[in-house]
Amino acid sequence: MRHWLLLLRTLVLRPLRADPLRSALTVASIALGVGVVIAIELAGRAATGSFQNSLAAILGPTDLEIVANGGVDEKLMAALTALPLNARFAPVMEAVIQVEGLGYVTLYGIDTIASADTYVKTDAAATLDNCPQIALAKDLAERWGRHVKDRVRIFNRQFCVAQIVDARNGGFIGMDIAEAQRGLQRYGQLDHIDVTVDPSESLQAVENAVRRVLPAAYEITRPGARSRENQRMLRAFRWNLQVLSYVSLVVGAFLIYNTVAVSVVRRRAEIGILRALGAARQGIFWLFLGEALLLGLTGSLLGLLLGRLLASAMVQLISQTINALYTTSRPAAIEFTGPTAVLGLAAGLLAALVSAFGPAREAMQVAPTEAMSRGSREHRSRLAVRRHAFFALLAAVAAALVSQVPPIDGRPIGGYAATLLSIVATAFLAPLVVLRATAWLRRPLERVFGVGAFLGARSLAASLGRTSVVVAALATAIAMMFSMGVLVGSFRETVLVWLGQQLRADLYLRAAGPAATGAFPPLPAGIEAALRTLPQIDALDVFAAFDFRYGPDRATLGGADFDIIRRFGRMRLLPGQERDAILRSLPGHDNVLLSEPFANKHGLHRGDAIHLALGPRQVTMRVAGVYYEYSSERGFVIMDRGTLRKYLPDQPVTNIGIYLKPGLDQNQAQRAIETALSRFPVSIARNQQLRAGAVEIFDRTFAVTYAMELIAVIVAMLGAANSLLALVLDRRREIGVLRYLGASSSQIRNMILTEAGLLGLLAMLLGLALGLVLSVLLIYILNKQSFGWTIQFHPPYVVLAGALLLIWLVTVLAGLYPARVARRLNPIQVVHEE
Amino acid sequence: MASLELRHVSKIYSTGDQQLAALRDVSLTCRPGVVTAFLGRSGCGKSTLLNLAGAMDFPTAGEVLIDGVSTTACTDAQLTTLRRGRIGFVFQFFQLLPTLTALENVELPLLLANTPAPRAIARERLQWVGLADRGSAYPHQLSGGQMQRVAVARALSQSPAILIADEPTGNLDTASGEQVLQLIRRAATEFGASVLMATHSLEAAAIADVRIHLRDGHIESHS
Ligand SMILES: Nc1ncnc2c1ncn2[C@@H]1O[C@H](COP(=O)(O)OP(=O)(O)O)[C@@H](O)[C@H]1O
């Protein structure tokens, strides 16, 4: 045992300490990699974890929930309460509303009289004159500075705070259901009925009895279903973020590989001597794995800390994205749990172990007393270039094959495997590229930059083994950045074009209130009629949308006016469908149009039958066509308004697009309309405003991915600096000799900077090639399989070129410190070291 | 004209609170075409003296004059120019760059100095040391003697006024050592260089015109 500790000290600890900067750089790259993984995990969970219902805080625990698309009919309550069951039925309204000047909150409307035991305690508060009471979550009360008996203005009326509720998730207001229905203009409708079963009663018996009185299309679910639905909906989103978060770690793994490989190369002679002195092969192997573990562990621990910090910054970004693309949620508190810590440590250590395995095995195979010179060592790796190129080919073929695998459980596993294999192929191809490119570029570089460039190119090619690892690491980071850039740029362009086709009207009208995905506040009744009387108006594109369940998923159901849509050319159908005929087939028929993500997610095609639960009824309709839709990842099912009215007569209008008469002055017309509608609480937006808003949401959505790409690139930069430094330290004797031969310090600097520049250039070449492959994978496979969108290929050339140039410059900058070290070496000392 | 002169040169190394005088009050003059051998046991200050003479290091007292100019007064750029054009080095461990061929190693000082037609000169020097046919070999493909001959060719590529050789045969067998010594001798006569050579060996001392014995950093005897 003691002698292993001694070996650990001589072979691992001492060299790590002797080279503190390089050790620190390696640890930092792992810390960043683990940090991103942890941050995404924590922030993702916090951003999606806030769907837990706060209702329990005012209603008490619930056992079952009755729900229906388009709302539950209030009349059902009579039938339910008449059941001879020991159970309590609580009608609930639930909506996100805007409280003037204070922001958006969840509103729960409940039966305050029936729930008097759990809700408002009618003591002091009851004396308030004729003022309807509300219960306020404690966090809101604190944020708004409201106390019991204070007033809050909701739905243009005064409400009095009767009680402040301390609930875990907070952020809600409770009020009487009749007030809520009136405020939301949904008379006679409930969002759900919550059932609490007495312990003496069997849950199953109650469920069966309830089901018998429910209309066919009503559903009875266990509580938490909503939260589970949301989690399910967000699964692909979170999964993609998580996968992306591992990119930095992969880049970090390359760097651990590099560090350990350098250790092995440097200490070959020492290893040989130790072997000759009787050290066992396995021991040497474990020593070098130990070095990687040490680096990995330190990095991971720091990464946990860093991740916790990053998570706070990211949770807001992620939750904005979720709000924009999926559903309304508020971020919950970040919870750093044991399993998360274990995940971070495991990820970091695994990356370290996997990447150190090869070098450690190489160390194990060093023959006793071997003291091979570097020349012959690198000579051997030169011979392996061809074999590596062959492996690259194999990996590329494998990538092409697995990319064709269909998604598994909704996850594009094949696509991710293909991504990883493409990276592997690039890593194997790197030595060949380095060798060829340096041979090619040496002369021209020499002509331009002089002898320093000539020497730099030579030494890069000579230390091929590790140069190619660094090139591969940088190339991976660049490729990730590039391909995300292509994806986002293409997506953006696609959305812009689509917006141009989708947003045809001049003005858009919706209820004043939160513009949150999954929330569809109704427009005030009578507004459509009021609009039609105005002389400025050419046509109205009226839309009634609501949140509905389709199997285990949630989507948006809409009723639209297809004659208007057809006339103004809105909605673009997927290729191969006859737009006019399809749009004509919707009014008067049980036909629907599906958005592309919905059709893809549920495997539905044109002509298929689709079963929808509409109010009390289960209806079978036909898919008339599939249209492009990029506004949210929730699917859309659109039918004609007449058809919708047939099944759900009371669905309120939620959006109106206004087409003005041609030749009118937009500003004047808008002002006239605003004046005419002044008594209605609505918001009117212009076409351009809506477009700008959509683009803004889009850009915000991708901020997180940009941040992650940036970190991957930073990790790769650290790696470039790290390995250039290693190259300098390993060649310090040569650098000293150069000084003896008359090299000026600027020539030495040029040599190192050329190496940095070449490294960056080669990484860029490989990174671009890999990046193109990855963009195709991202756009046509990963995106298609996880989100179901068709994205047109539109790389943002200028931005990408700029980013690449920047990365290249930074790589050269990463060479500045090593260059300084090289210039400051004392030639006398390093030459006489032997 | 004396191309190299040391005037009352001392070199004191301070490590921590310990002071070590590697050279004490050394004065000497080296003339073109003359081979000066420095003898003495290990640690007596031979390498220190050669580094001072080659303008790689500076005395703590006294002056080193190359072409009449004190190295201490030179700027970094001037020193670089000096090393490029006036001084050639040969080391005990050859110190060829492993990533360059023999020819490229010889060419290197010419490239660093931006001399015209470097390749032709390098070929000529290789031929001069009798290795014209090994130009494309890498150092690890050469024998020790061949490597040291390439190193001599490299040191002479700029036709330097001063050739400094620190134990040039210390790592060679007798036969190869003899070949290298002959080349060094010829460098003095054919190139007119002042040769400064540190050595242990009697064979090496035998080719010198002047032999200086060092002991504990000062000149013990002159012969
Ligand atoms: N950089 C240095 N720092 C401290 N002492 C040194 C240094 N270089 C050489 N010395 C010491 O100076 C003395 C002379 O060394 P050196 O000139 O290398 O001797 P030689 O070449 O004759 O063997 C030795 O005692 C050596 O230890």
Ligand SMILES: [Mg+2]
């Ligand atoms: Mg010496």
